[in-house]
Amino acid sequence: MTDSEGGPHPPTASPDSALIDYAESAIVEDDALLAARDRADELGASAVAPAVGALLALLARTCDAHAVVEIGTGVGVSGLWLLNGMAADGVLTTIDPEPEHHRAARQSFAGADIAPGRTRLINGAPRDVLPRLADESYDLVFVDGPLIDHPRHVTEAIRMLRPGGVVVVHNATADGAVADPARTDPPVAAAREAALLIADDERLLPVVIPLGAGVLAATKAR
Numbered sequence: 001m002t003d004s005e006g007g008p009h010p011p012t013a014s015p016d017s018a019l020i021d022y023a024e025s026a027i028v029e030d031d032a033l034l035a036a037r038d039r040a041d042e043l044g045a046s047a048v049a050p051a052v053g054a055l056l057a058l059l060a061r062t063c064d065a066h067a068v069v070e071i072g073t074g075v076g077v078s079g080l081w082l083l084n085g086m087a088a089d090g091v092l093t094t095i096d097p098e099p100e101h102h103r104a105a106r107q108s109f110a111g112a113d114i115a116p117g118r119t120r121l122i123n124g125a126p127r128d129v130l131p132r133l134a135d136e137s138y139d140l141v142f143v144d145g146p147l148i149d150h151p152r153h154v155t156e157a158i159r160m161l162r163p164g165g166v167v168v169v170h171n172a173t174a175d176g177a178v179a180d181p182a183r184t185d186p187p188v189a190a191a192r193e194a195a196l197l198i199a200d201d202e203r204l205l206p207v208v209i210p211l212g213a214g215v216l217a218a219t220k221a222r
């Protein structure tokens, strides 16, 4: 969207922190999610904020997700939220290079009584694993690996996404640093490059959502 001069609209106001605080605190997690968060703390692993998890579940439900790919399993917090929103027979394929994280994620999924057939945990580097996943076959792809890898992961996500599917990128704004032209350090440059890959793809309809570490979501034209 542009203003009358053809440029982007300036922000109308600074972010309302009370509104963001409310959005972040309005989500209540169940015991399985709270146990998974404890596991994340024990391992020093990070996990999506509850409001981002709820957004993932909402998007998964909205696109009737049966097949989801997650890049960056962690200990399974975002995976549990995705599974909550997916079809009852949907399968989450989730990739992480850290075996310790996958051991913890299996506990998280078992703690929520997720049937083993609903999760496919692939322990390996996404750069090796992703090229083996089929084109245009997944309803939702969630990108939550290191920022520096976002361009490669987003490229693969767009390739794997079926028409009408949704790609979701976590920490897409590098905590807002992408908007500052003075920030050219590699992780911020990578986040910017990934955002441009989405913005410049005419098949995609994107939106930035200021929850958690910043989310960029886009749906692919049918």
Ligand SMILES: C[S@@+](CC[C@H](N)C(=O)[O-])C[C@H]1O[C@@H](n2cnc3c(N)ncnc32)[C@H](O)[C@@H]1O
Residues within 6 Å of the ligand: 045, 046, 047, 048, 071, 072, 073, 074, 075, 076, 077, 078, 079, 095, 096, 097, 098, 101, 125, 126, 144, 145, 146, 149
């Ligand atoms: C932010 S955490 C994922 C959190 C998880 N999605 C959640 O919200 O519960 C990032 C994960 O990426 C994994 N990781 C590390 N290097 C990676 C790489 N090169 N590509 C993808 N994931 C990587 C880490 O082991 C870590 O588990």
